[in-house]
Amino acid sequence: MESYTEENYLKVIYHLSNLTTGTVQTNAIADKIQTRPASVTDMMKKLAEKQLINYVKYQGVTLTEKGKATAVNIVRKHRLWELFLVKTLNFKWDEVHEIAEELEHVNSPLLIERLDEYLGYPKNDPHGDPIPDKNGNFDSPALVKLSKLKPAEKGIVVGVSEHSSSFLKYLEKIKLTLGTAVEMIEVIEFDGSVDLLVEDTRKNVSREVASHILMRTN
Amino acid sequence: MESYTEENYLKVIYHLSNLTTGTVQTNAIADKIQTRPASVTDMMKKLAEKQLINYVKYQGVTLTEKGKATAVNIVRKHRLWELFLVKTLNFKWDEVHEIAEELEHVNSPLLIERLDEYLGYPKNDPHGDPIPDKNGNFDSPALVKLSKLKPAEKGIVVGVSEHSSSFLKYLEKIKLTLGTAVEMIEVIEFDGSVDLLVEDTRKNVSREVASHILMRTN
DNA sequence: TAATAAAGTTAGATAAATCTAAATAAAATT
């Protein structure tokens, strides 16, 4: 069994692995976990000892199969709880992350199995992120950033790459939530902002915002 | 804020306070929490420092108002989660305690508020125990042990004073679950066991079992 | 390539929660 703290390190390493190509750096972990690099080094030794990561001094880390499976399971729990909070307890999508950060550490495989069943074996969480199944499998179709659509190209908002409450609330406000159909009109050369057609209405959003909205374009 | 460990100590002190008249003893706490008396003493100093208990060396402890409010809130969370597990996720009443022991420490007043609302502001958990409301209030009507009913006296099973899985499964098996109407026939002098009438069927249960079944007799 | 900067590690401390063994206080018995 892994401690609460170990689980958080594994989860962070997992998420960082998906953002970079090579190994995950000590300082990157320290940043995410809000701790000191020295503390990260200590924990890396411990996780390596437990065969959860591959660690070479000064060379960063990667997850072992065992470490990856553990991390994916935590992500599964996190996302199932987030969906439960939104669907059953009527939370908004910007309110659930912090609570799920705690709930994800509750250790009861049966509880998660029942929660999954109750929710109807869902494939995505309230932010569009895929929910791994009991075996850790999930599909992550290649999505395109809204900021990268070509003029006249259409798509559906299916995810976000930024989960802060302020960002999610803003999307809510401008009605660019999951499931919304969007057509690109043009990218403004001056500032990279985009003009869009959303349900027959023209809208402009900044490059920053558009780059965090993920589209399915088929 | 109290740590996970501090919360468990407070909860145990609270439950023990309701079983005894005077102060709660060091060894009693150590027993319940499965730790050493020396560790309890250490924690008592810490909780006293935080004004959560009244502690006099060698004289046992009592909860302060602040400590009691904290403990009652943990009990509230525990019981709401137990009811949720039974009502929504289809757990049996003998399966929920251990999971609730973890869930009760998740710290989100809004989550508990929403859970309470979702469950319809219930008054009792799956074992018949009262669920304190948001302000810590609850009613605990005086209940009588099934073993104490007089011959021909009738009552309804509304609680249990033993929460082990084996006991609860046994009650399930002999159909003496919450809500069941029971009439006392006689107490067998030899072994204290009781002959009962349960839905037109005669049943005999041991004194031990009968003493853990709580009745409303109106 | 030598100097500098950035990244990462080590050594030694600290706080929380626990333990064992020894000491002390309170309660129960003679």
Added chain:
DNA sequence: AATTTTATTTAGATTTATCTAACTTTATTA
């Protein structure tokens, strides 16, 4: 009242997770 037993506390360690300050390695740049 003295003795014995039981309950509780203290002293000193241990484990986990963290930190600061100093040091080492790797990467960058001149």
